[in-house]
Amino acid sequence: MRTERIAAVLLAAGMSSRFGEDDKLMADLRGKPVAAHTLETVASMAFAELVAVVRPIDVAPVLHRKLDRRGYTIIVNDRPEDGISGSIVRAVEHLMPINSVRGILICLADMPDVPQSHYNRICLAAEDIRSVVASTDGFSSSPPAFIGRKHFPELLRLRGDQGARALLSHGLQIDTSVGILHDIDTPEDLVSSVPPLSGGSA
Template sequence: MAVLILAAGSSSRLGKPKQLVKFRNKTLLQHSIDVSEALNLSEKIIVLGANEEKILNEVDLKNHKLLINNNWQEGMSTSLKKGLEEIQKLHPAIGNVLVLLSDQPFISESVLQELIDKHLTADYLASFSEYQKIPGVPAIFSREIFPDLLKIEGDRGARDLIKNGLINYQLVPFEKGIVDIDTEKDLQFLKQLEHEA
């Protein structure tokens, strides 16, 4: 299994790189990298795009291979495709890919390991995290649906697979997955959570 961290967006609604927002003395992207690093996976890839130099100055990629998405303005799907194509090139027989984002402060090794274990012990093409009854990331996709992932266009994510008729998937509860950072309001909410922790 490979892990793919998508972190190429410009955070236009926030007005500054959300990858570098700090929570518990660590940037959100560094948190995603550190959690990913703790997993025993065969390949680790991160996709950057907007603000790449600024981000690289503040983040330790550890054992993650860096890809730069020069088409990040065209949406998240371009980062997903770029990462997936690289994984297939490096490991043509890879069975699954775990997709993470850079703005979910409550992902943890235990959350991801549960998702991995449930995916590997079931016969589903995809395993999505579920928060507020919504399927989302982190998510794992089996190689059989890599071609479908590569067809997604624009600023769309893998959830589009469900809209396009994917029925062979499972949902794994991760209520704190709903916390992500897109706006200043989200940032203020995160700061409040930090002080409550």
């Protein structure tokens, strides 16, 4: 499916509880904040909509500014303790009335090493509104992932921190390396994060 028919949904409202007192999305990685790598790569692509779900501006002012400059519609999740599902529900509620959007690409702000080429592979593998396409390192299914519009009602029923994992596990799996799907949870993860291959962050 062409990206012009897909809404990119950037999930950036996590509590960063395993990272300590600092905000992991604002931690420096190769000269810029962790979240900047993802939001810039996604914004460089021709999506129908750019949506970011974030914590309130008083706790994430820099992230709000960066997202606004890049053209994201910002949706505030004021209950991040409810888990990733609450962010997905908020994004889908926003996008449901936009009939031209045929599906969403779920992207995680704490996955800084996903290159543009992998996002493209996910989108191209999606055939229609019934499609579900997930990333896999050979062991488990994860975002980045495409979920077609037909599944929006199911997404609205999500609860807790499992997100759409059950749905993704039954979708088409696009293989990639563990390094690309590496996420930042602890300060030690910053050290092990490697630069993406060609087609990466803009």
